[in-house]
Amino acid sequence: MSGLQSGRGITNLFVGRKKNPSGTSEILHRFAGFGEMNENRFALSRKSGNLNTSGTSEANDMAGNNPTTAEYGEVVYPDTSLLITEDGKPVDNLFVEKQYRLLTEPLWTSWKAPNGEPFRVLANVGLFFAYKQPPLVPDVMFATDVESPEHPRESDSRSYFQWIVGKPPDVVIEIVSDRRGREDSEKLRAYQRIGVPFYVIFDPDEVLKEGVLRTFSLTEGRYRPVDHSRFGDLGLGLTLWDGEYEDGTETWLRWVDERGQLVPTGKELAEAERIRASGAESRAETAESRAETAESRAETAEQRVKKLEERLRTAGLSTNGTP
Numbered sequence: 001m002s003g004l005q006s007g008r009g010i011t012n013l014f015v016g017r018k019k020n021p022s023g024t025s026e027i028l029h030r031f032a033g034f035g036e037m038n039e040n041r042f043a044l045s046r047k048s049g050n051l052n053t054s055g056t057s058e059a060n061d062m063a064g065n066n067p068t069t070a071e072y073g074e075v076v077y078p079d080t081s082l083l084i085t086e087d088g089k090p091v092d093n094l095f096v097e098k099q100y101r102l103l104t105e106p107l108w109t110s111w112k113a114p115n116g117e118p119f120r121v122l123a124n125v126g127l128f129f130a131y132k133q134p135p136l137v138p139d140v141m142f143a144t145d146v147e148s149p150e151h152p153r154e155s156d157s158r159s160y161f162q163w164i165v166g167k168p169p170d171v172v173i174e175i176v177s178d179r180r181g182r183e184d185s186e187k188l189r190a191y192q193r194i195g196v197p198f199y200v201i202f203d204p205d206e207v208l209k210e211g212v213l214r215t216f217s218l219t220e221g222r223y224r225p226v227d228h229s230r231f232g233d234l235g236l237g238l239t240l241w242d243g244e245y246e247d248g249t250e251t252w253l254r255w256v257d258e259r260g261q262l263v264p265t266g267k268e269l270a271e272a273e274r275i276r277a278s279g280a281e282s283r284a285e286t287a288e289s290r291a292e293t294a295e296s297r298a299e300t301a302e303q304r305v306k307k308l309e310e311r312l313r314t315a316g317l318s319t320n321g322t323p
Contacts, residue, residue: 079155095204096139096175098246099253100124102265103140103173106255109266114235114258117145126159127169129194135159136190141169144234168196171231173238173253176203184208188216192223198231199223200238202253213240213253229260236263 100123107121121142126135146165149157162168172191174183181187183201191199199216206212215238216223217231229237235258242251245265255263264272 093177095248095250096177098248099175099202100140102245102252102254106263106265107142110264110269111236111255111257113144114233118147119144120146120148120160122160127162127172128159129162129168131163136187136194138169138172138191139175140171140173142171142173142234142236143167143169162194168194170196170234171198171200171236172196173200173202175253176201176205176207178207184210184214188223192218192221198226200228204251204253212251213238229256230258 104121104123107119113119119142121140122138123140124137125141126137127141128135141160143160143165146167151157156164160169174181174187176183183203188199188201195218197218199218201208201210201214201216203210203212203214213228215226215228217226227237229239231237237256237258237260239254239256239260239262240251241254241262243249245252257263262268
């Protein structure tokens with residue numbers, strides 16, 4: 001359960017942004033220059049995707065998810081600098097704070113997408129699905145085939161703006177702390193409505209009395225329960241893992257790869273590398289020891305032959321068996 005307050009600070013003034021070939025954006029202009037500013041005069045039409053001056057109720061919505069192409073052919077985005085993207089509220093509790101890291105850091109450290117495509121995994125970040133609509137704030141969201149922003153402090157990169165990214169996240173995870181989060185009612189319907197393919201409810205204390213881990217897949221516009229071990233062709237799934245993480249022993253939610261193996265944390269990966277290196281060193285030492293043993297045996301055999309030859313000569317016999 002995350003905590004950005006919905007609806008605060010959303011201004012009526014619309015500012016266009018032009019998408020440059022380099023992928024960056026810049027403020028195009030403020031439409032106040034056309035006369036008295038009001039939403040009926042200059043707004044975005046969701047249906048046409050163009051600047052609209054007709055004053056229709058559809059234009060007033062201004063909630064289109066896709067970039068808007070103006071009459072002069074330039075791509076225009078809503079100005080994200082006018083949106084409040086954080087409110088400074090703390091996370092729910094220490095367990096959730098650790099769980100955030102366990103669901104993000106391993107992917108950045110140890111995982112590669114099956115086809116090498118880029119991805120994002122974010123915790124407690126606003127998901128803006130439409131301009132002037134209050135954002136959703138998933139505990140964790142994962143999106144594949146999405147580049148990470150080069151400058152995350154810029155306004156267009158401070159949150160997950162669906163109209164800029166071009167798609168909803170592929171996986172959303174909500175962690176239940178209490179009943180106020182409404183993870184299996186309002187949030188479920190919201191993620192279903194905006195088209196998130198996989199939705200996960202992790203309820204470690206079983207507050208909702210429906211099980212610790214529930215996973216849903218979007219099928220024909222509605223969420224249906226599915227197995228949590230594999231999310232389609234994303235190359236990822238989830239599992240419950242009993243173990244120690246950051247000095248805390250709990251039942252944690254963790255990612256697994258397409259083979260069902262845990263995606264290791266950076267610490268686990270370093271330890272595995274240390275064990276592999278130690279094993280390789282041990283094997284090399286064993287091989288060297290065996291070689292030394294074989295050499296020692298050969299030397300011993302040679303010494304025995306020499307001693308036998310000496311005895312034969314002492315007895316007046318040739319070493320080749322003839323007198």
